[in-house]
Amino acid sequence: MIIGSNLLFFKNLPSTNTHTATLLKKNRLQEGSIIYTNYQSAGRGYYNNIWESEDGKNLLISIILFPSFLNPEDQFQISMAISLGICDFLIRYIPDCSIKWPNDIYVNNDKIAGILIESSVSGSKIDSTIAGIGLNINQEKFLSNAPNPVSLSMLTGKSYDLLSCLNQLSTDLDKRYKQLIAGNSGQIKQEYVLKLFRLNKWCQFRDSKEIFTGKILNTGEFGRIIIEKSGGEINEYSFKEIEFIL
Ligand code: BTN
Helix, strand or coil: CCCCCCEEEEEEECCHHHHHHHHHHHCCCCCCCEEEEEEECCCECHHHCECCCCCCCCEEEEEEECCCCCCHHHCHHHHHHHHHHHHHHHCCCCCCCEEECCCEEEECCEEEEEEEEEEEEECCEEEEEEEEEEECCCCCCCCCCCCCECCHHHHHCCCCCHHHHHHHHHHHHHHHHHHHHCCCHHHHHHHHHHCECCECCCEEEECCCCEEEEEEEEECHHHCEEEEECCCCEEEECCCCCEECC
């Protein structure tokens, strides 16, 4: 086992990703170590968003990886593997989930998990990657203005033991990471695309110019998303160049 081989618990932290980066500056911790906490006072998401999570209710974890087998331009493979690992965990409890590109985990139209991947690159190699995951398990009410949070408990009416969930999730993530190490990134990409939220469905997007109707066809180089506009034009977008209208 790589992911989950070493678990480091902290009662509370500003952010597991920030703390992991600090730890990594001091020591090269074992690959697959998981830093986790009950509460983050400054949990971070993309676009400087905050990540809301009630004390002791959800999984808040950061995983240390040293994916030296990847070139920096291929690091989206980590995002895909982590997203699929979370889906593998969830489908034990609920009928289906999807991945809202690039890496939000959705159940129907609601967000159950967010992923924040931060890599440090030295020269032409990835030195280390911190894969942060916030997975909503037992929280029943969300207070921030995040549009559509949901938890496993809200979906099933049950509550879950967090440590068992962490162990199961680590096993699922470990399998996906090992698929990457074994060179099966093609398989990962294929499964990732099939799980994309609104794949092949006409829906509304916003790019820098307009709101338009389009459908997701695939992902391209560097994890960019390929969308066909209703007029037939096909474009590739990077993260931040396109937004779903929910
Ligand atoms: C997003 O959806 O914008 C990403 C959210 C990522 C949240 C997790 S919680 C654990 C880890 N530590 C952080 O500060 N953020 C990530």
